[in-house]
Amino acid sequence: MASEKVDVVVVGAGWYGLCVAKTYLQVHPETNLVVLEEASTAGGVWAKHRLYPGLKSNNQYGLYDPNLGTYEYPDFPMKPFGVTPGTYIPGETIHEYLYAYAKKFNVYDSIRFNSRLTTAEYKAETNQWLLTVGGSDGTSNTLLTDKLVLATGVTSEPFLPIFDGQETFGRPLFHTKDLLQNSDQMFQSKKITILGGSKSAWDAVYLFASNGIKVDWVVRAKGHGFCWMAPSKVTPAKKWIEKLITTRFLTWFSPCVWDEADGYAGIRSFMHGTFIGRGIVDTFFGILGGDVQTLNGYDKHPETKKMKPLTNPFFIASTLSILNYDTDIFEYVRNGTITIHIKDIDHLSPGQIHLSDPENPEEKTVLESDALICSTGWKYKPHVKFLPEGIEKDLGLPYVNKEIPDYADEELTKKADAEIHRRYPRLANQPVINSKYERLRGDSEHDQLNRPFRLWRLIAPPTKQFRNSIAFCGALMNLDTSITAHIQSLWSVAYLTNRLKPAEEKSEQDLEWEATLWSRFGRWRTSGGYGRRYPDFVFDSVAYFSQLLKDLDIDPFRKQGFFNLVFNPYGPEDYTTVVDEWLAKEDNKTTTT
Structure with missing residues (x-):
């Protein structure tokens, strides 16, 4: 039986999957787009089957401003959903919010629930992906797509240890x-x-x-x-922690390998190089x-x-x-x-x-x-089997390298480590968390992984061989999910449609080097978290947004005046118009040519 042909397939209907689908349709309304969701409801972490009693977000809605939240898409306010200012958002409300977002932006009808992507095979001759999709009833079908976005995040597949007895x-x-x-x-x-x-x-x-x-x-x-x-409020000044981490002045206290796009590399150089x-x-x-x-x-x-x-x-x-x-x-x-x-x-x-x-x-x-x-964490490698065999390395995904077991022994890795330690000497002095540490025993494939995510801009493969046909949204952890999803989605659409200038200008060597540098930065910067496996950052979110916006030729400095830029915290409201700004620039390019 012939495969069904679609233009774009997005895998996952959580924060990232819904947003990238919405953004793709916003930019290209005529696209034949399908969202594959393994569960029976949308929401990802906030899907119905994961809403255990008492589940709430870590975010207090409207504590900074009764009309603004920190856990909402920039272009879809949560205020109409009846959250009381100063309270943590109930899980049921977040599920309803994401459902309404999918409905409003005409994404919901594109979602195929109870559909698990099992294999994705790259067809180099046509630059397409052949997907095998399993249903909850045990049946399977195939899709052929021009563009594939994996937006399953890093908290989809639970890691359950194996215990004797x-x-x-x-x-x-x-x-x-x-x-x-x-x-x-x-x-x-x-x-x-x-x-x-x-x-x-x-x-x-x-x-x-x-x-x-x-x-x-x-x-x-x-x-x-x-x-x-x-x-929620910390430091002797009792500052709201959600706003503390997005205040540019305080982000300077964190070393950041992508800081040049944020415009204050000199200050960070002083803070971390002296x-x-x-x-x-x-x-x-x-x-x-x-x-x-x-x-x-x-x-x-x-x-x-x-x-x-x-x-x-x-x-x-x-x-x-x-x-x-x-x-x-x-x-x-x-x-x-x-x-x-x-x-x-x-x-x-x-x-x-x-x-x-x-x-x-x-x-x-x-x-x-x-x-x-x-409560033993998650399998960070995507559950999808990619074909042909062995392409995980080129895709920038976790894999097993048997020839060089230790990532630190690779030449490009050594070069990246040297650069990071030169710029940020503090990171070379790593604490020992627990000298008795041993990993929990799990399935053999998970236990053998010795390479982390290594994506360019934390989204794209570190190579041009896939010709802008695949992207990965949400393959990271930070505390600014809604903004990250919003900006990553626009960046991904620009990348997939060959409208991202830096992606065209950079060489293969540039992409591989930058992806390796950013990957290794996580290993040194957040060794007490998940940085050895995938990007994991908090104080570096604003600088990351700046890098992606700069790639899109959008002004990353979203406030007026030095004081506001430096001392006023950023929130979703500062990024409301980025998609419209990018579309206006693209329309202007078309008009002038």
Whole structure:
């Protein structure tokens, strides 16, 4: 049977997939575009099947301005959705918002739900992609497309560890992604064990503890410890953290390899290239981290003291999260509803979880538990099988290099590392998070990956061989999802339609070098987060937006006057018109030629 032919296929109907589909149709309304979504509803992280009870965003709507939010598309306000200013946005509201966005911009009818892309084969002779799509009923079909955008992000496929004895456990064992499907059964439990120190672990722990269920909270002795959890307002000046990270003056405290497009490379050079500047930076992050620990009161109780993060706040990014709970989660630790175990899971047996402590090998702890819920992260490699075999490297995707197992041993990588350390000497002095660290055991393919994402501008393959036929949106983590999706989508459309001047002007060597430099920067800058695997940044978002806008020939400085540019925080409202500005420039080019 012949393959169905379409112009564009977007994979994923979350923040990024919906936005790139909307932008493509906005620029080219006549496009025959299809969105493939594995789930039965749109929203990605905020799809219906992932909205467990009490789920809220880390963003407080309208705290800075009652009419403006930080978690909304620049051209689609969230205000009409009835969110109370100063409150965290409920998960149900975000789902409704994304559904309405898809409806308003005529994307919804292009979504094919319950459709999982399994293989994508590049046809070099025609510069097209042959896609195999599996349905929930076990059937499959093929699509032939000119343009492919993978917008599945890095939190789609859960990583569930393998435990010795798990086949005998006889109790529910699942990832926090599946919390909704299991929540009714869990609320009948007397005692639950939760593994992990990430934000989703905090959410699960709070959900059950606040409902009177005893929780054993296991955070691995051989892991990275608890993530940083902050109140919405931090520093002695009590600044709103969402605006703190998008204030250009404060972004200078973060070294940034793509800073030249932001226009203040000289200031960053002083801040990070001189002894005095580095002292100022260390003081700033020391105050920031110290304030968070003081506000949380870790040292006020022996149990909460165990929750102090191991990571240096300078070297983290999106692993920073917000205490968005209705009541004090630390009180459940102090009153014994939550018991903290800084130990490792040795093995499972019927109804029991056996813990070990590397500090005291003879000490054994056995937990009687009605369930084991794992907050153990995500498989960062896209689930799609790309063909021909071995093209992941050229695409800039994670893969296994058996010839040179260590990425740092590659010549171009050595050159990138030297450049990063020359510009930012502080990054060469990496802290040891946990000398006892060991990776959790998972499936063999995930365990063997030894190359991270290496995309040009964090979006496109680091080569011209695919002739602008594929892009990757959302293959990163930061705290400015809505703005990033908005600008990445426009950049991707320009790139895919051969209307991005830098992509045409740069050589193959330029693309490979810049992609490698940016990839390695993540390894050194956010070693306490996910920078070794994929781009992970917080204070560098405004500079990233500037780089993409500069590529599009759009003014990256979205405010008037030096004071506003430097000291007033950026938000979605500053990027409302970027698509219209780009379209006007393109129309003007057409008219003048």
